[in-house]
Amino acid sequence: MIRRLEDSEAGVLTVRASAKVNLHLGVGAPREDGFHPLDTVYQAVSLYDDVSVAESSEWAVETVLSPYLAGTALPGPGENIVDRVGELLGGGERGASVRIGKSIPVAGGMAGGSADAAAALVALDRLWDLGTPDEELLALAARLGSDVPFALIGGTARGLGRGEQVVPVADHGDYAWVVVPDPRGLSTPAVYRRYDELFPDAPAEPASASRVLEALSYGDPGRLALALHNDLEPAAIDLLPDLEALLERGEAEGALRGIVSGSGPTCVFLCESTEAAQAVADGLGAVRPLTLLAVGPVAGAHVVEVL
Structure with missing residues (x-):
């Protein structure tokens, strides 16, 4: 509504x-x-x-x-x-x-x-x-x-x-995110074009969201982290290769999981709590000047x- x-x-x-x-x-x-x-x-x-x-x-x-x-x-x-x-x-x-x-x-x-x-x-x-x-x-x-x-x-x-x-x-969880924007930006059509080039044999039907939906039913950030999935992530990383290192760094700093947001290039990191998110943001500050905290x-x- x-x-x-x-x-x-x-x-x-x-x-x-x-x-x-x-x-x-x-x-x-x-x-x-x-x-x-x-x-x-x-x-x-x-x-x-x-x-x-x-x-x-x-x-x-x-x-x-x-x-x-x-x-x-x-x-x-x-x-x-x-x-x-x-x-x-x-x-x-x-x-x-x-x-x-x-x-x-x-x-x-x-x-x-x-x-x-x-x-x-x-x-x-x-x-x-x-x-x-x-x-x-x-x-x-x-x-x-x-x-x-x-x-x-x-x-x-x-x-x-x-x-x-x-x-x-239905979503009964509370989730803490670290959001790391990228000043370069990415065109959504360009990312989709790169996806088509990388995966010319992509199936007609998209991958089902069933794993994420099941994880959401528990309201547990750890379960959700394991289920996060983005088919456009390889295309975004192919266009901006340093995004892969950023995702790895965020997880090394304590995030449960890092993933490219949509068509990118913003990367988002799911954390155990708001306190954990602050710690991850502080750690990422050494490699990225701008980190934002969000909840959902x-x-x-x-x-x-x-x-």
Whole structure:
């Protein structure tokens, strides 16, 4: 269920959406439409982007980066995924002042753009008093991108199709993560192309998420660590070979398991506890200047402030 704020007043409205990690990412051979069939398990973690909207006669989008994202390349005017949200909901005829506060790594495999799209869907739907049913918002989200429906729902969920067919998963665990962004970024299409080159005989059906789903039923980080899986990891490492050494270093520092997040290049490390995660982050600080702590699962897109 998409979380909403009832009876909000018009004004400045802020919606928060979270980053994701893929606990399992099984990738099949490309379909006739060019998309790869996926069997994935998403988990929303506590790195957030905030989208604030206010009434305006014109459409304007501004992006403000967290200090650790300084220097990140941003889309040009009219090219942000939030611009597409405005066109879908408002038909290109409604105005709004939109401010995106970004803390999720950009081009890092954590679905920051999808989080922005999900937050904008909720925010603009409320601002313009459209009252769009949840099912329609999810359908619009799927048109915007494969990860956007999950960004609306949050928590832990299984994604099928190209990832847009999302079903919540019962998850009673609390998981501590160390997140290590990479300033180089990776293009998701480029990673998929490299995957196709490395695995030309990939099966039509993606690897099943059954092991991760079973591990989640116990709520135990150790069991989950053994089940983590990402078919795109070899392609990401082939494009950026030093990621392999980073994964090894994180596990040597005490992480239960390190894995490339989605299409990368962000690497995430599952730890036994928040205290263990801090120790791993401190250890990785010797080789990477930026390490972030996160916990999961957390909520999907939701209103956090109305002024």
